[in-house]
Amino acid sequence: MAIGGKRKRNNDSDGEDNSSKRETRTETKEPFRPSMIKNKEKRSEIHAKLKHQKKLEKRAKSNARDAAVKRAIELGEEPPEKKVPKTIENTREVDETVCKPDDEELFAGNDADEFSSILKRQQSPKILITTCRFNSTRGPALISELLQVIPNAHYFKRGTYDLKKIVEYANKKDFTSLVVVHTNRREPNALLIIGLPEGPTAHFKLTNLVLRKDIKNHGVPTSHQPELVLNNFTTRLGHRVGRMIQSLFPQDPEFKGRRVVTFHNQRDFIFFRHHRYIFETKEIKKIESKGKNDEDGKSEKVPDHKTIARLQECGPRFTLKLKSLQHGTFDTKGGEYEWVHKPEMDTSRRRFFL
């Protein structure tokens, strides 16, 4: 030990070692941050300076990028590839149940599931809409609008009946689906969709409800059967939920009515929208570049007219989020769940199930 100590002392006296020590010290030392300054005026001044510098750098970068693109076009080269921004969608955690377009297993499963008779038009959908026991204010308003959205839907007062009894009744009367609107504090907050007679039971959380009268420049829907847009239902579970929603609507839309009902899935939130649409031809303004022949030629190639779709919202508008999917009709005690959302599933904000 003594020798070791001596050695150390000896080494300390060496010049090289000293320099290495200094380096380590600089490494361990924290980088300078304005928040470390205690004087507020000084701190804010330096912070503003840093921020301004960053902004300048950013602008210089984008200018350089634009210049590169311009030069490439002048030289007739391919412009450098545009960088695709990282979004939550394209950095989504890999899910092995995401369906490919040629998934035979999925198609076979689809043919065998509970909705196939409706989706193959062997049976036309008939929907029973009811509420929870206590229903007031926005609940009935939502239901009256849902009745306009979903063709062949019938509203029944809940009374004090058990849901199981209602399921029994609906089965007897040949309903194909049962929709229950749950209300909490005079605000609809959940939607229960039950496929009948043996179909699954999906429990959705309902948020951000906007009724028709609260939508600016809203349209009034006609009684035509609407067409359906189901976007982004990719996984197995997503397909199943999508088919379930699809089975609420008739499979032979009347295009004459130009009504479209959308269920758009984004990050597991299902956005419901209801629109009227119209197709129009629109003139495209020619983008005239400043005396550059190449670009002129390009713009001439583009046709002057282009069809566009214009939309007018009819309402209601709300968002659904799947809480659970149960096999069979409503049964909270003995029911077998296909999928339940649990808090421990939220391991990452890039993990989605639909």
Next chain:
Amino acid sequence: MQHDEVIWQVIRHNHCSYMAKITTGIFCRNPYNVTGICNRSSCPLANSRYATIREDNGVFYLYMKTIERAHTPKDLWERVKLPRNYQQALEVIDKHLMRIRMRKLSLKTREKITTLPRKEVKREARREEKAEKAAVLEKSIEKELLVRLQNGLYPGDICNANFEAYKKVIDMVEKSQAVEEEDEMIEEEEAGPEYVEFEEEDDIEDFGAFAVHESQGNGSDDENDGSAEDDETEALNQRKAKRKMTLASKKLEKDTLDSKSKKAKVLIEVEHDDAVERQRAVL
């Protein structure tokens, strides 16, 4: 075995010796009946679990039915003496009927109240807002609709997809109708068919002629809009109106034709033959 449902079916719809039907309602003579009314819930025979309070020589007893002893009617009812004090009596009843009450409560379906952590609610709301922005809903719907349009999902006759094409077709129909009208005119009035050719040469500066042409176009448009079951009177009216218009247009034509070069005239005569042929085809 006791089957409450079966017993009740028999009692209500078949025969019950305790039943007393009188004008004010259906009553029960069974001494164990709590209410004295004949219904499913107060029938002492059709309920496996039943309890009642009866008086015997000034003493109140709580009678409880134990269905496991149904085969020995002597022991079917178990009785407990109730104390004279009302409060104490209630306590005794509570003690003995606890099991029945619990069962009733547990059979009732109730909503389960769950917690809704504020933190999660807030987080979800925040993410929902961002997801909505990422969805760009209107754009994505419009895109989907255009894809459907390009795939030819929409029947062309109903949809307003190609408004320009629609207009063109309308114009074509108008023109052909104008030709037919003109043909009729020839038959009736032996007038020259110049007007047709005139219409085809649209590059005439005469504004008056143009206006007439337009008005006629509107007229025929109306005819198109009119229902298929053509009212004759209406048609006649329209024809008259058209005749007037065509006459006016002819006058104009003559004026313009006078001012026109000979070459135009030659052209007209060539076309004239054409028109006759067309007429034959129509005939």
